[in-house]
Amino acid sequence: xxxxVAEQTAVPEVQAFTVTLIIxxxxxxxxxEARWESxxxxxxxxxxxxxxxxxxxWDQDGSxxxxxSCAHGICGSDAMRINGRNRLACKTxxxxxxxxxxxxxxxxxxxxxxxxxxVDMEPFFAAYREVKPFLIANSEPEAGKERRQTIEDRExxxxxxxCILCAACTTSCPVFWTDGQYFGPxxxxxxxxxxxxxxxxxxxxxxxxxxxxxxxxxxxxTFNCTDACxxxxxxxxxxxxxxxxxxxxxx
Amino acid sequence: MSAVTAPRSEKKPRPGxxxxxxxxxxxxxxxxxxxxxxxxxxxxxxxLDTALxxxxxxxxxxxMSSYKTPLMGLGEIALVGAIVFHALNGLRIILVDFWSKGxxxxxxxxxxxxxxxxxxxxxxxxxxxxxIVLEVNGQ
Numbered sequence: 001x002x003x004x005v006a007e008q009t010a011v012p013e014v015q016a017f018t019v020t021l022i023i024x025x026x027x028x029x030x031x032x033e034a035r036w037e038s039x040x041x042x043x044x045x046x047x048x049x050x051x052x053x054x055x056x057x058w059d060q061d062g063s064x065x066x067x068x069s070c071a072h073g074i075c076g077s078d079a080m081r082i083n084g085r086n087r088l089a090c091k092t093x094x095x096x097x098x099x100x101x102x103x104x105x106x107x108x109x110x111x112x113x114x115x116x117x118x119v120d121m122e123p124f125f126a127a128y129r130e131v132k133p134f135l136i137a138n139s140e141p142e143a144g145k146e147r148r149q150t151i152e153d154r155e156x157x158x159x160x161x162x163c164i165l166c167a168a169c170t171t172s173c174p175v176f177w178t179d180g181q182y183f184g185p186x187x188x189x190x191x192x193x194x195x196x197x198x199x200x201x202x203x204x205x206x207x208x209x210x211x212x213x214x215x216x217x218x219x220x221x222t223f224n225c226t227d228a229c230x231x232x233x234x235x236x237x238x239x240x241x242x243x244x245x246x247x248x249x250x251x
Numbered sequence: 252m253s254a255v256t257a258p259r260s261e262k263k264p265r266p267g268x269x270x271x272x273x274x275x276x277x278x279x280x281x282x283x284x285x286x287x288x289x290x291x292x293x294x295x296x297x298x299l300d301t302a303l304x305x306x307x308x309x310x311x312x313x314x315m316s317s318y319k320t321p322l323m324g325l326g327e328i329a330l331v332g333a334i335v336f337h338a339l340n341g342l343r344i345i346l347v348d349f350w351s352k353g354x355x356x357x358x359x360x361x362x363x364x365x366x367x368x369x370x371x372x373x374x375x376x377x378x379x380x381x382x383i384v385l386e387v388n389g390q
Contacts (some may be wrong), residue, residue: 024268034268084272106268174277221347223276223357236276237354240347 024106066117076166108171131191136202169225185225324383
């Protein structure tokens with residue numbers, strides 16, 4: 001009886017296990033080109049890929065470099081390719097992966113590799129800036145008031161407000177890998193956020209920017225972006241909305 | 252720990268990075284590209300050999316009879332398979348672009364494409380295989 005009570009009240013022990021991470025390393029001072037390096041790490045079932053990377057950096061090899069900031073899926077710093085698909089390291093539980101096999105971790109594809117898991121994000125942000133991702137309103141709101149909007153009007157662009165600019169979508173796109181000039185899903189998502197905002201007056205300007213050979217028409221609907229988005233944004237749907245708006249000539 | 256240690260898996264990681272795994276959307280696009288390019292080259296050859304009839308009917312007949320080999324029979328299976336997939340998936344892409352619910356049902360539509368492809372090929376294959384067997388037997 002006593003043991004039964006003890007079993008019930010005991011905090012369930014968090015299971016520990018060893019996984020192998022194979023990380024694509026690149027140290028620009030040493031390496032001519034990227035190479036694979038494997039690490040055995042003891043992790044818990046509650047750990048994420050980011051925790052395993054921390055454990056490697058803190059206990060095994062301090063030279064391992066990666067970006068992370070909030071570690072809770074909001075800052076968008078730690079997008080990387082985990083087992084061949086773009087994911088946030090801080091939102092990927094190791095126990096959800098196939099841990100009988102080594103886990104492959106590498107930098108996102110299509111942007112210049114700087115070091116280990118870090119890429120140069122500048123081309124990504126350049127495309128983002130080009131779609132004017134800010135409110136452009138020609139009229140002043142009522143004195144002392146904010147700009148009003150109906151619930152239905154707010155709903156139209158709700159999905160695309162969730163973007164955290166992690167670049168998981170853009171760097172999952174086969175078109176972007178081979179054609180760096182393509183705006184990419186993230187820039188179109190952020191254009192969508194303002195094109196379909198009833199308070200914004202520059203929708204036609206943005207539609208004009210995206211009605212380009214390297215704009216929305218480059219999209220081949222592979223749906224990699226939608227699958228990669230850690231925020232669950234229906235990215236391909238957003239691009240389709242913008243395509244339709246271009247065809248109609250209005251948002 | 253070290254780069255020398257062999258990973259547990261037999262597969263060697265590619266130095267250029269792994270192949271992006273993607274899902275049905277990406278692979279249907281890859282297949283669409285491959286079949287599209289293959290069909291383009293078929294059409295190129297097809298237009299050239301058909302144009303031969305203007306040169307001389309005998310040359311045309313000679314080329315046509317050279318196609319009636321078991322190897323070409325297998326090639327025809329690949330050709331029909333490629334065209335059927337490209338046509339069906341092309342309809343899927345049109346629906347993704349122009350049907351308001353197309354994006355939502357793109358994955359289901361891909362399985363429909365594959366299902367229809369299997370059904371259509373199942374109708375074509377027996378007849379074609381009989382023809383190949385007849386050619387092998389020299390009839």
